Each structure stands twice: as structure tokens, then as C-alpha cells.
Amino acid sequence: MKIQTILRGIRQADNRFGLIRPGDKIAVAVSGGKDSMLLLTALRQYQKFPHTDFELVGIHVDVGFEEFDHDLMTGYCRDHDLPLQIEKTRIFPILELDKNRGTQGQIQCSLCSKLKKGVLFETAKKLGCNKVAFGHHADDAIETFFLNMIHGSKAATFQPLQYMSRMDMDLIRPLVLLRESEIVQACQDNGIPSVRRVCPNDGFTQRQSIKDDLEEVYRRYPMARDNFLTVLSNCDEKGFWHDADSENVRTGTVHRKDQPGKEETPDSHTGSIQ
Template identity: 40%
Template sequence: MQKLLSRLRKAIVDFNLIQSGDKIAVGLSGGKDSITLLHLMKTYQRFSPEPFELIAITLDPGSGSNFDGMIQMCKDLDVPYYLFKTRIQEIVFDIKKEKNPCSLCANLRRGALNDNAKKLGCNKIALGHHKNDAIETLLLSMFYEGRINTFLPKTYLDRVDISLIRPMIYIDEEHIKTLASKYKFPIVTNPCPADGFTKREYMKNLTYSLEKDIPGLKNNLLNSLSNTEQLNIWFKEQKES
């Protein structure tokens, strides 16, 4: 726990993720990542030099999942918990019948989370993206879109006047798995029919495979995202008329 807290704090300091008086909603999906984030944020709140409020928000996609374990967990942590029912699963799979559902599902979840957090008076939403997620997003963008891109540690959404923060970007997924297992987190099984059959899942498996042959691969890729002094990309020159 201490090692993960240290990396969480480093990300918060490096990217100025938290200011005094913030009201932060943790997007609590029920997976290992978001539950770990909630525990780390609650622990960090106790010694943070910037006092801030913390709540948890869960979106029920309409899958019939049982959230009782998370409700009790938030009570034990003394974190206000809000559960919002949605029709996301019905819209994506029954009404739209999406063959590639991830993009639409993500957009619907993102919009619902942003709107509900704003209604609850939050100015920030903390998401459980970790180091592996950043790397996988980078490689997906390069391999499938031909661009160098990944999510930012902090993003301001002017439409809803709210900021997204990702305090776990320095934390490896393996350490999250270890913590979740050690503390027996009440993980909610992912109800998505597409879970485990996506391009992201392929990229995840690829990076784990490459790490065996190239030790330090994930750290090098992560470091490249902030190595602006050695960024060498091609700029096409405009001919003078």
C-alpha cells in the first residue's frame, strides 16, 4: 500500500492534480482499478496538504449487477456513495446493436458520470487509469490510427466545467492486482459481453509478452510520454510561394 501511495502522491504533485477545496468524485465501476483508486485516495486524503472532499459514483449500466459489497465498502471507508441506474447496456446492445460497442459505451458512461458528478457539486472526477492503460492507449493510437496520442493526467472539460484527473498513472497493473487480492476487494464482475475480446485486450497481452523479451519496456514507454526534450517527429515544410 505504501509503495502505491508514494506513486499516487508523485503523480498528484507532478501534474498538480489536487487543489485545496476540491470536491472529487471517484468513478467507481466495481473493477479492481477503481476500487484501488478509492482506497488510495481516501488514505491520501488523511495526510494531503490540500484538504479536499471525496465521494464515489457508480453507474449501473442496466446489467443487474450486485453492488452491495461496494455500498458496504464505502460505508466502512466513510465515503459518500451514489449509485445511478442507466440504460447504457440496452442502448448499446439492444437498440443500437453496435458491432463495435466500446466507443459508444464509453461516450455514454463518460457523459453520465460527468453530468451526475456536476449535479453533486464536484469540480473533479478521479478515474482509475493506470500506467498500463496509458501505454496501451499510446500503442493503440500509433498502430491503428497513425498518431502519437494517449490520455492526459489532467483534462479540463469546458462544456461541463469539470476536470478529469488520473492519479494512478505511475502505478503498474500488477501491483493493483496484488493489492486487490490481499485486501479481498468486493470486485463486481464486468457484465459487458465484449469484455476480453477487444483491441485493447489484444494490446494488453502484447505489452505483457514484449515485457518478457524487453525488460523495462513499460517504464521506457511511459517515460517517453514526458520526455519532451528528446521528442523528434517530422514536420513537413511549406514551400514559399
């Protein structure tokens, strides 16, 4: 797959969600995995598009896993003129301490993610960036949607553009309209490497489990992936339940038979098919 397909996906997301503005300085969060390696590579090329006058720097937060192959990542970036800053941290010893103290005896992904984000945003700020770009793609968005429903009782996923008020910085996800399979293919076809995962939790997370389940759903219902994606931009508040005294009923957002002048339409209950 040509890198142009990826650039087209980035441009669509940029146009639709207003991700990149002239004068931006964007820090790409580079884990060393395929998604963020592709993102840094593609955004470097996207800089050459007309009306995209922005600066770029990659930031890798080094958690401290000994076996992580930094050379692969730095070598690739050096050879392709991709600016990358590696931020050394002591996150791993903190995770180990927490693991030995905690009841579960394993590294906590949520703590790791929180610490990494802290370092990432601080480094981006120090470098004068106003945006941080993550490598999340469309399949990540669907998985997050299901994870939130199953474990968090809410129908929500991450945003393509999100303002982080504490850091006064935008978080953007330029790959959000692209599928994981497109990213894998583009990395293969363009010689973009990804560093072997070394976290002991890899393959045993809730995300991995939902990923496996969704693959099964897609095998049975091939149209489901596209439909799930459409749901994310199409979530009609009227399709959910609202208490009779809720703001939505008062303001008339939810149509009710007993409200004069507000007729119930056949499509007003999108989720009511039994």
C-alpha cells in the first residue's frame, strides 16, 4: 500500500476534525510500535502539502524496559530525517514497586499510561509544542467504545481532537479514520519497522481480549466494522433513554407523545428494535 493512501486518510481527518493549523508545533508520541512509527513518517510527508505549515518532533518516552530495541527506532529516524527525542525515565522501577505492593502482582497499565502521558506532555511543553499527536486508529476507537460500554457503563470513545486544559495543549489523532490493516500494510510496503513489544502484559490486556472478540464478530458480520465506525459519528442522543424530567425532555430534544406539538417520528427511537 502506498503511503499516499495514509496521507489521504490523514488529510480527511484533518479537514473533518480541524486537527492541524498553520504555525502548529506538533509532538508525535512515538512508542516504537507500527502506528506511531507510521504516523511520524507520514506527518513528515504531510508537511510538504500546501497549506500545512507546521513543525514536527517525535518524542519517545523510555519506560526503562531493558530489552527494548532503541537502536531500531533511532536508526530508522536518523536514516529518514525524522526528528526524534528520547526521554529517559524511571517509570519501570515505579511500576515494579507498585506491582510488588499491589494485590494483583502485575504491572498496572493504567499507572504506566498515566506516567508516560505526564512525561510526554511535559517534554512537549518544554519543546514549545502546542499539540501532541497519538497513533490511535479507527480500530482502536471501536475497541475503546466497546471497552467503555463493557467495563465503564458508558457509550464513548476518544476524540480525534481533544483539549487538555491542565497542560493547555491539544491532543490529536490523525490516523483515526484509517484501519489497522491499512497501517500494517503501509508499514510492510514502505519498510517502516516496529520495535518488538517487551511489556510483560502484552497480549493479556482487556484491549487484546476485546480485539479478539471483535475479530470474531467481523468474521460473522463483515459489515459490522464499517457500521461501528459510523455509529461513532452518528450517535443520536434521541436513541438513548432519558428520564422524564431530564434536560432533554424539558428542552424538547426528546420527542414525546404527551408533549403538544411534538410528534413521535418513526426514526426517533433508533435503538428500540426488539
